[in-house]
Amino acid sequence: MVVLNKIYTRTGDKGDTALGNGERIAKHDTRVEAYGTADELNCFVGVARLHAEGETDEALSRIQNDLFDLGADLCRPDMEKDAEAEYPPLRMADAQVDRLEAEIDVMNANLEPLRSFILPGGAELAAHLHVCRTVARRAERLATALGTRESVNAAAVTYLNRLSDWFFVAARVANNGGKDDVLWIPGANR
Template sequence: MVVLNKIYTKTGDAGETALGDGQRVAKHAPRVIAYGTADELNATLGLARQHAEGEMDARLARIQNDLFDLGADLCCPDMERDHEAEYPRLRVAEAQVARLEAEIDEMNGALEPLRSFILPGGSALAAHLHLCRTVARRAERYAVELATMEHVNPAAVRYLNRLSDWFFVAGRIANDNGRADVLWVPGANR
């Protein structure tokens, strides 16, 4: 359980922060950038939810919770020592990836195939979901880069990869099941 009685601690004033295992690292360390970008994605998703309702809002709420799981996963290096931790480490599970895949397939089933790239926009929700998609791609790039230097849970990387696809398809759903998608017209302004 998390208890936050005091919000500022002054322990980061010298440019360092603590990882989930207590290790102190620079605030610009690749691991901090990776989980910080996942946090940024979560905040962006909070904005999108202001325009969502019903099942879409419920799905977005689940993803927000998953993103905290992802941040907890990324902030704890050295998975090989998870069994030594005082409390079980929270790791993204393959079931979370599978849920995204099932939802993508279900949403995509309601859509006509694309015959053009689409421009980010349309409804307010779709525009926000496209922003979420691009931040998810950036978070994925940082996690993949981190994985070239340190161990990263492969399910966490797969989750981010599927999540950006999920946001793309959900953006189309938010645009009247794709009927209000804004299509790219190559060379239209030459």
């Protein structure tokens, strides 16, 4: 259980922060960038939810919770020491990826295949979902960069990859089932 009775602690005033295992590292470390970007994405999902209803809003709510799980996973290095931890660290699970894939398949079933790339925009919700898509891709790039020097849970990286796909398909759904997608016209303004 998390208890926060004091919001500022002054422990990070010199540019470092504590990870989930208590280790202190620089706030600009790739690990902090990765889970910080997941937090940023969560904020953008919250904005998108202002324009979502029904199942889309419910799915975005699940994604927000998953993004906290993702942050908890990424802020805890040393996966090989998980068994030794006093409390088992929270790690992303393949089931979370599977759920995204199932949701993508349901959303995509009624969409016409794309014949062109699409531009971010259209309906307000679609535009917000495209922002979420690009921030998810940035979080994924940071997580894979981190993975070049430290262990990173493969399910976390896969989740981010699939999540950006989810946002893309959901944006098409928000654009009147793809009918209001804004198509890219190569060289249109030459």
